[in-house]
Amino acid sequence: MMTLLGLAVIFGLEKLRVPGGILLVIIAISVIGLIFDPSVKYQGLFAMPSLADENGNSLIFSLDIMGALKPVVLPSVLALVMTAVFDATGTIRAVAGQANLLDKDGQIISGGKALTSDSVSSIFAGLVGAAPAAVYIESAAGTAAGGKTGLTATVVGILFLLILFLSPLSYLVPVYATAPALMYVGLLMLSNVSKLDFEDFVDAMSGLLCAVFIVLTCNIVTGIMLGFSSLVIGRICSGEWRKLNLGTVIIAVALVAFYAGGWAI
Structure with missing residues (x-):
């Protein structure tokens, strides 16, 4: 119910061109959840990030290159590469279309740079034992709010860096608070069908x-x-x-x- 209500409010705010309307809805629903939903609890403010497994062993540069090159493992490596390439390409294409960053031929403006950045980030994430730092379709929420420049990406990167140390705050944002934003972005992308x-x-x-x-x-x-x-x-x-x-x-x-x-x- 809160998700559908939030989606309807986003419709109204975007119609009125309220700056940051999507973010305001997420914050409002999170506050309501904190008050009325027992599962949404304040669990602290600060927490040190960790790149260690359950046994406390560091994952940084914990590589098994020879193991990855074994014939029995290569199909899995190929599967991961294929998935990463086409997932990134499709996502960047969709986000670029939403942000009107396509040229007259429908090609992504500076698409090579975007894919290179995505690839380098994924490689670096693997080296330090983190999840792939790849582009996600949720990025379209930012373009829908008007973020289309490198400044937007820089601000988002800084916020991600901060949330590493403020991770307990993420528990204050329930799934039904972010769902309306993603649903709205998905509906916006349907407009590309007309093209x-x-x-x-x-x-x-x-x-x-x-x-x-x-x-x-x-x-x-x-x-x-x-x-x-x-x-x-x-x-x-x-x-x-x-x-x-x-x-x-x-x-x-x-x-x-x-x-x-x-x-x-």
């Missing part, structure tokens, strides 16, 4: 299939796989195979093999 070229039936239907199955499976890579494979098959069956480029075919075949081999995550 599909419905005069090209195969292209439009493949795009819709991709979008629908990302939602149904909660997996960006699965949606991309179905979208690419349906585009290739549709082009061939309609006699429009000349419209296909080699890159599209390679990606479609790789993704289908990825799933057929049971390597999908």
Whole structure:
């Protein structure tokens, strides 16, 4: 109930162009949860971050490179790489579209820099034993609020650094407080459907299939796989195979093999 109420309030605030409306709703619902929800409790203010396992052993530079290169492990490594690449590409493309950071050809402006930053962050996170510091679709909440520059990313990075030491405060924000923001961003992204070229039936239907199955499976890579494979098959069956480029075919075949081999995550 609180989630739906929060979503409705966000609609109203965004219609009135209230600055930070999404953040205000999250704060308001969190305060209400703290007052009325017994599961939302103040658990302190400060906590030292830890990069150690349950036995107290440090995870920093705790690498097993030779073990990762064993033939039995390589399929898992490939699965992680494929998932990371297409998950990051799809997410960055979606967020860039929401922020109007696409050129006239629909390509991501400075997309190479964005992917490089995402890759380097993930590598560094692995070296220090942390979860992948990759781009997440939740970033679209920031673009929806108007954040489109490097200043936004810098501020968010500083806040993430602070929350490492103030992690108990995160327990004050229940799931139903952040859910309205994510639902609103998802609805905003539906506006991109209007940009599909419905005069090209195969292209439009493949795009819709991709979008629908990302939602149904909660997996960006699965949606991309179905979208690419349906585009290739549709082009061939309609006699429009000349419209296909080699890159599209390679990606479609790789993704289908990825799933057929049971390597999908």
